[in-house]
Amino acid sequence: MQIRNMATLGGNLCTASPAAELAPPLMVHDAVAAIQGPNGERRQAVADFATGPRTTILGTGEILTNVRLRAPALxxxxxxxxxxxxxxxxxxxxxxxxxxxxxxxxxxxxxxxxxxxxxxxxxxxxxxxxxxxxxxxxxxxxxxxxxxxxxxxxxxxxxxxxxxxxxxxxxxxxxxxxxxxxxxxxxxxxxxxxxxxxxxxxxxxxxxxxxx
Ligand SMILES: Cc1cc2nc3c(=O)[nH]c(=O)nc-3n(C[C@H](O)[C@H](O)[C@H](O)COP(=O)(O)OP(=O)(O)OC[C@H]3O[C@@H](n4cnc5c(N)ncnc54)[C@H](O)[C@@H]3O)c2cc1C
Missing domain, CATH: 3.30.390.50 (CO dehydrogenase flavoprotein, C-terminal domain)
Incomplete structure (x- = not known):
């Protein structure tokens, strides 16, 4: 029985599983994450987002709000x-x-x-x-x-x-x-x-x- 058929990109990154499948594709596209917190917004390369199994750079009160990636012609x-x-x-x-x-x-x-x-x-x-x-x-x-x-x-x-x-x-x-x-x-x-x-x-x- 299928118990999960939907998830978010943000949830996949924030879970920070070593096997999270959106991290490698975003990293090769040079993706940058926007992080919103009590002190405003900051941006960080997705390549540096996870710091270890199930840990990220997110501080207290911070959430991931969007991810931008690079996909030029050719x-x-x-x-x-x-x-x-x-x-x-x-x-x-x-x-x-x-x-x-x-x-x-x-x-x-x-x-x-x-x-x-x-x-x-x-x-x-x-x-x-x-x-x-x-x-x-x-x-x-x-x-x-x-x-x-x-x-x-x-x-x-x-x-x-x-x-x-x-x-x-x-x-x-x-x-x-x-x-x-x-x-x-x-x-x-x-x-x-x-x-x-x-x-x-x-x-x-x-x-x-x-x-x-
Ligand atoms: C049956 C099953 C199969 C799965 N198969 C795969 C698979 O094939 N490949 C794969 O990569 N993963 C897989 N997963 C893992 C799952 O895809 C990820 O855990 C999922 O992507 C999480 O997304 P979500 O939106 O449900 O996040 P949630 O479960 O809602 O959140 C995960 C964590 O991240 C935090 N969080 C979520 N969004 C944000 C945000 N924007 N900012 C800050 N914190 C946030 C939440 O507070 C929570 O702590 C599977 C999981 C299950 C249960």
């Missing part, structure tokens, strides 16, 4: 998750990627790129060092391999019922390369639309795995 993004069950479960690993290209088409070079990981550390994390791996060229297989390695290295996972630390680290690397590739295709106008394929199958037919 940019594309993708979120993929690995989960044991499709419904009623958090992600075992969640990966968001965002790419800004210099033009459309197959030769579109990466200008900026970000990947954020969820459920693999006490808070969602941005993978460091991607600009030097990707900027100035399309994401070739070799470059995507380097993205995978960087994503796995950025993980500090635990082992629990949703997966072992080793499995999470591996899956984060695989999904990072896949999400980055799809984000690039979307930015470059090469993605036909709709959900990403899941292990080669149409998403609607799949019962587990990763999806956009």
């Amino acid at each position: 940019s594309g993004s993708c979120y993929l998750r690995q989960t044991v069950r499709w419904a009623m479960d958090l992600a075992g690993v969640g990966v968001a990627a965002w790419v800004l290209t210099d033009r459309t088409g197959r030769e579109a070079a990466v200008q900026e790129a970000r990947v954020a990981l969820g459920a693999v550390a006490p808070t969602a994390v941005l993978v460091p060092g991607l600009e030097s791996l990707l900027a100035g060229a399309p994401p070739t297989t070799e470059r995507l391999g380097a993205v995978s390695a960087a994503a796995s290295a950025a993980c500090e996972p635990i082992s629990d019922t949703r997966g072992t630390a080793e499995h999470r680290r591996h899956v984060a690397g695989v999904l990072a390369a896949r999400a980055l590739s799809i984000a690039h295709a979307r930015a470059a106008g090469l993605w036909p639309g709709g959900l990403a394929p899941v292990n080669g199958r149409a998403p609607a037919a799949a019962s587990s795995g990763a999806r956009a």
